[in-house]
Amino acid sequence: MLPEPANCPLCGAAAERIRSSPLRGFKYTCPSCGSFAIESAALACLLAPASTRQDVVRMRAYGHLPLIQRDKQGVRVGPSRV
Numbered sequence: 871m872l873p874e875p876a877n878c879p880l881c882g883a884a885a886e887r888i889r890s891s892p893l894r895g896f897k898y899t900c901p902s903c904g905s906f907a908i909e910s911a912a913l914a915c916l917l918a919p920a921s922t923r924q925d926v927v928r929m930r931a932y933g934h935l936p937l938i939q940r941d942k943q944g945v946r947v948g949p950s951r952v
């Protein structure tokens with residue numbers, strides 16, 4: 871599977887994404903946010919809160935691949951286990 875050009879859902883910059891079945895969504899590589907994963911369900915509802923981007927940066931600082939998910943509380947960011 872080849873990366874395809876896509877705008878970053880967090881900051882809108884020109885980025886690349888690649889579909890990931892185990893993540894049930896996409897893995898993005900953004901020049902300003904770095905690498906993160908996002909579920910299709912979360913992608914569909916973004917407008918992510920501004921804090922999502924900070925959560926992504928923090929998760930990366932801990933050495934995780936951030937995974938953006940959506941649940942009843944809304945959009946949240948946690949470490950990906952994939």
Ligand SMILES: [Zn+2]
Nearest residue numbers: 878881900903
């Ligand atoms: Zn970005």
